[in-house]
Amino acid sequence: MAQEPILSLRGVSKKFGAVSALTDIELDINPGEVVALVGDNGAGKSTLIKVLAGVHQPTSGVIRYEGREVSMESPAAAMRLGIATVYQDLALCENLDVVANLFLGHELSPYALDEEAMEARSWTLLQELAARIPSVREPIASLSGGQRQTVAIARSLITNPRIIMLDEPTAALGVAQTAEVLNLIERVRDKGLGVIMISHNMEDVRAVADRIVVLRLGRNNGVFDRSTSHQDLVAAITGATDNAVTRRMEKLQ
C-alpha cells in the first residue's frame, strides 16, 4: 500500500514491574481502515489502548504519528494529536442534554455559550453519521443504549480526530442496536478516519474489520482479514488448535 499510516508502532513494550504486559508490538493504522484488536483476557488489548490514549507510557519502542515520532504524556496530549477514545462505560452525563454532552469540555465561546452554533453542529454531525436521535435537547437519560453509544462516538468526533478507538462498542447492546453501531463505525471509516476497535464478539469483528490483529500474552500473534475462518481466529487467540472452543464446535458437528 502506498498510503502512509496515520499511526505506526514499532517494538512497543510495556512492563509493570516484572510483568511484561506488551512485548515488541507492531501495529499500523491507515486512514479509512477499521482495525480490530482481539485477544483473550490478559492479552494486552486494554494496555495497548491505554498506551495509545496516553494513559500509560511505553517502556520502550517507537510510536509514529503521521510519520513523526511522538510521545504521549497524558490523555490530553493524545487528544490534541487527534486520537480520540470511546470507553466501554461511555461516561456521559445523564442529567445534561445531547448538545451539552457532545461539547462537554470543548464548549464554544466559554463566557457566553453559543448554544445555537453548538446545536446546529450537533445536528450536522449526527446527520453525517445517519444517527437516529429524536431530539438533542433531551437529557441523555431518555436515550436507549444504542443511541447513547452513538452520542459517545459522535462526541469523540467533535474534536476532529484522525483516529478513534472504541473499547467494546457493542458489548451492552441488543441485535438491532449492534447493527446500527456497526453501520456507524463504517460511516466513521468512510469519513477517512482510522478506527481501532476492541471486541470479544468475533461476528461483529468479522462484520466490519478490514484487518484483525490478534494479541496473545502481550505479543503480536498474527494479522488476519475478515475472510479468516472462525476456527483459525480462535486458534490464534487461544494459541492452540486444540482448545475448549474448537472441541465444543466439533462436538456440535
Next chain:
Amino acid sequence: MSAPLDRADSRVTHDDSLRGVIRSFIDRIKAGDLGMLPVAVGLIVISVVFSALNPVFLVPNNLVNLLFDCATVGIISLGIVCVLLVGEIDLSVGSISGFASAIVGVFWVGEGWPVLVAIAAALAMGAAVGWIYAQLYNRLGMPSFVATLSGLLALLGMQLYILGPTGSINLPYESALVSFGQTLVMPKTVSHVLGLLPGLVILVQGQRRRLRRGKRNLSVPPLGGLLARAAILTAALQLAIFYLNLGRGLPWMFGLFVLLVVALNYALTRTQWGRSVMAVGGNREAARRAGINVRRIYTSAFILCGTLSALGGTLAAARLASSSQQAGTGDVNLNAIAAAVIGGTSLFGGRGSAYSAILGIIVIQAISSGLTLLNLSSSLRYMITGGVLAIAVIVDSLARRSRISHGRG
C-alpha cells in the same frame, strides 16, 4: 427551503400550539420533572391558610418585612445551591454567616476599621473557609458532610471567641450598613422601572435567540409565546411592586439579592464553568474524562458558598443592627438548605437553578412570618419548619425516582 435541522426526524412530534405547550408541560410533571411547581403550589397554600388565620399576613408592610428577611438567608441559600449542584453539601453556612457578622461587629465597631474593610475581611474569611473544605475534600477525600459539620463547631467557637465575654456588639443605627439592612427602600419610580427590566431582557434575549436559530437553520420558536411570557411576567412584577409600594416599598437589600441570583444564573447556564458544574454534579467521572478540572470546580463551588454565606451573615448583622452570639445559630443552616431544596435544587447533584434560592426562601420566610403572626412559640415553629423540610426532601426523592423510571435521569 428544507426542514429545520432539528425537525428532520419524522418520528418526533412537535406541537408549538398552546395546547401542545400545555400537554408537554403536563407530561413533564408526570415524569417527575417538577421544576417550580411545588413552590407555586406551596406559596398559594401558605397565603390562603395564613391570611385566613390572620389578615395582617398579606398587608403590604408585612410583605416588605418578609423581603428584608428573605435577602439575608436567601443569599446564604444561593451559596448552598452552588455546592448542591456539584453534589456536595455545606452544613456550616450558618456558622460562617455568624462568624462573618461577628467579624464585622468586632473590627468595625470594636476596632474602628472602615466598614468596607471589615466586610471585606468577613468575605475573605468565608472564601478561605470554603477553600479549606475544598482542599479537605479534594486532597484527603473527606466527605463534605463531615468536613463542614466539624467546621460548624469550629467556626461557632471562633465566633464566641472573638465576641468575648460581652457576647454581643450593637451596630450604630445611623450607619449606612444598618439602614441598608433595615430601612433603605427604592423610590417608587425606580422600583417600577427596574420591574420592567426582566420582561425586557426576556424579550431581547428571546428575539436574539430566534434570529440566531433562524440563521443556523434550526426551528424558530413562535414569537407569540415569547411576547406572552414577557407580558405576563412584566404585569405580575408591576402589580407586585405597586402593592409593595402601598407599604414601605421594595428594599434595596432584596434588589441586591435578586442581582446576585441573576448573575449566578447566568454563570450556571451560559458559561463553560456552569456547564462543568452541572457535569461534575451529574457524573464526576464523565466530567473528568471530558477534560474538566474536577478539583477546580469543587473548589470554586465551595469558595462561592463560603463567600455568599459570609455576605448573608454581614447583611443579617445589618438587619438586626447587632453582632451577637446567637447570629447564625438556630434554624439559619436548615432554612438555607431547605430553601434551595424546596426551590427545586436536588440534593443529589447536577439538577437545579439559581432561582431555586429565591423561590425557596420566600416559601420558608412566609411560613416563618405567618407562624410569628400567630404568636406561636419557637418550639412549634421549629417543628413545623422541620416538617416542611422533610416534605420538600420527600418530594425531591419521589420526583427523582419517577424521573429515573421515565428515563429522564
